[in-house]
Amino acid sequence: MRLFIGIGLSPECRRAIAGAVSPLRKKGVPVSWTPEDNLHMTLKFLGETPASRVNELAGLMAEAARGFLPFLLRVEDAGAFPTLRSPRVLWIGIREPLELVRKLHQNMENALSGAGFPRDERPFHPHVTVGRVRGRVAPGWGETFASAVSGVAFDTVFVASYRVYESRLSPLGAHYSVLREVPFGGEADRTEERGAEE
């Protein structure tokens, strides 16, 4: 299964993000926009992973999150990778609590690497991907994107858990399902095991 670990966003926050990018979508630029339901913050992309490791993964994530309490996430500002001048991945950033999210990521990397999951080579930059540029965009378009989205007040998100997602790719796009919801400060919740044995 193609897996990743991430933080889900509230429906209100996802709606606010989709609303902010919607005027840009209508302009027909060659961007593959993330569907509203798919908006999330990736903590770690695991790629192809045996289904038999999902429970182990959730256990390691629970261990990594033991000292954490739920927090309020502030989603704000916009940017692009690698740069706004040559945008490939369009994103919305995290304003707060940056240090806490970084600490969670670091704990998770430590726990997972101890069990043989390779560490990310790229530095961690928490963000919500809202689109991927698929062709040429006009000079300055990256800045247009950022200024259209910067300053928009997205909803604050109450975050009490992080998740193991399965990503299924198809010609219609990616479909994400939540395999495990791992609460902060507790054990992995195994009620959402749908799809784990598929």
Ligand code: 2AM
């Ligand atoms: P991103 O949106 O933050 O770039 C699910 O596919 C998520 O995993 C994506 O949202 C993407 O995060 C990340 N992802 C997908 N393919 C990846 C890859 N090959 N390497 C790193 N991260 C990847």
